[in-house]
Amino acid sequence: MFAVEMSVCPVLASVPRESRLRALRVAACTSSSKRLETVESDEPPAKCPRLTDSPTDTGFLPSPGSPQPSSPRGTNCHPQGPLCTGNFLLMPIRDRQLVYRALNLLTGAEVQCKVFPLKHYQKKIETYMQLPWHRNITGIVEVIQGDSNAYVFFEKDYGDMHSYVRSCKRLGEEEAARLFRQITGAVSHCHQSSIVLGDLKLRKFVFADKERTQLRLESLEDAHIMKENNDSLSDKHGCPAYVSPEILNTTGAYSGRSADVWSLGVMLYTLLVGRYPFHDSDPSALFSKIRRGQYCIPDHVSPKARCLIRSLLRKEPSERLTAEEILLHPWFEAASNPGCADQDLSSNDQLVPDVPQNSDNIDSFFC
Template identity: 45%
Template sequence: MRATPLAAAAGAPSRRKRWELDNDLDTECPIRKQARIGPQPRLPSCPLPPSPLPAPAHACAGTTASRLGPYVLLEPEEGGRAYWALHCPSGTEYTCKVYPAREAQAVLEPYSRLPPRGHVARPADVVAGPRHLYTFFPRPHGDMHSLVRRHRLPEPEAAALFRQMAAALAHCHQHGLVLRDLKLRRFVFTNEERTKLVLENLEDACVLNGPDDSLWDKHACPAYVGPEILSSRASYSGKAADVWSLGVALFTMLAGHYPFQDSEPALLFGKIRRGAFALPEGLSAPARCLVRCLLRREPAERLTATGILLHPWLREKPIPSAPPRSHLWEADQVVPEGPGLEEAEEEEGVREAGLYG
């Protein structure tokens, strides 16, 4: 996606340049040290004179633009932690994620651990300021939650997309990363046809220091949380919890609604603990088998992320879903239009089950 370039210093974006923001986000003295994803040659400082920058003509009325080196940060998203950003020399649009500078190592460490691969997005540029760290990602063409919200997916389409989701998870697990907050919204499309997916970032990923993937913090999204996280046991397998969340995503893609639903968090968590769900009519036997292999109450009985990729439903051409035998097909489309169970229950879910510790 491209936009009309603005007048700015020439040059294409490059990783970890040392720029300063001209106004409200970072206005301190020039940077002396910056975070790095990996070994890189030292880049010279290239300060720009502080000057007010008008918003581009295509920006919304009332939008306040902030200057960060060759970038313009426009309207904020996600409560101010992310911005629509424009690289002035090229006119390329990005999503800029903003973090406190003290979190730089934790934010960048997962990317240094993970070799580049097509199914996990990586920052196109990283800018370190004295107060904030800025990571720039190419702007996506929507996400999986938005797609499933509109219609339940036929098996061939679901298999093609889910294979990419499983590949992203397997890649992370193979290199010692547990994603923890895994959900449909985190998988975004990189093309307008909406056929190519990537995991949008490694935010909240936990870096393992060895083969033991035991976690203690109760960090998960209510609709996707595994039953073991809701139990009283001290620790749980982070990788198995990721697989459960991926199973919830697959069920939702095929059914058009979450496997466990309730407006009351206490009742929702009770259903998750019991682990009972009803698969929709018309699914092929391999699809039903894979869902059941992921949504097992006992973590040790679930497939591994690598094992998912070997399942027949993903290795063979999927059998088209049979037509539904009732009028309830459309009525099943109850994935919330807004954040819904993914986020709307988070605050109450935290109080109810101690999640997000």
């Protein structure tokens, strides 16, 4: 049996879509390129710790499959079992409240549905409506209004980057470059459209195909729409592993774009290394490391990848590359053409070694 919301009124959302932005050209990186850090001496000599299980009160979000805290009574705006609205059968997704797999009963097509209280849903989808279409950002397919809820339908996905990196431990540079280019392209498109993402992390990027070659930014509900291109934010919400030093250090406003770029640096490091650049089971110690910019890069990471990581994970926000500038970094071309990689590395150094079987469990540290 499944629940049926009464008096459901279908309304198609006319989501304006503009033509794609012209692809950014990948240019060669020279020693004078803007804020590209290539000096090796700024890397702390301390050994990089492996991720370990954290206490439940450390502020880290649980890994996929971990028990989720129950919502306060009265906050759920819909039944937890299957339900039917319009032409769609909605089936709950485990560990994802207010999100359903949606099957079109007329066409058999599968999409994803997010349920919002009717009085709040327009604010929730405002960012989607403003943002021009981009191939690496999920778009709204349809909106159906019920008596008390709004059902917003999105394109289907095939798993998220969070789970993928957990299963792979870390990625080779060629694959990491291909996926990170798509991630950065989505963020750059948002920034150019006066949107700051805020709580940016791997989990928010999902695969658009079964082959796991095409990524999309899945969630814009936490994004901020800038006014008159002013990206100043004071919001402190976010995953501890991705938070930037200025958010921890300042009591006032900070640059939302620069904070997003820091999060991109954390994501790139995690793709290539298989663990977060900043980690400690004690939250205060973790935040202290982030404030100091204390991290290390393993030897297997190529010089150009090191250069890019250091150009993003810089304590001073103004010294970081912009999202648009990241796309011009030579690492993307070098990683896509291993034969043209840095000459000071041997062929063995180009291989990413397997994670030792006795390495600490990293599951609970991925947001």
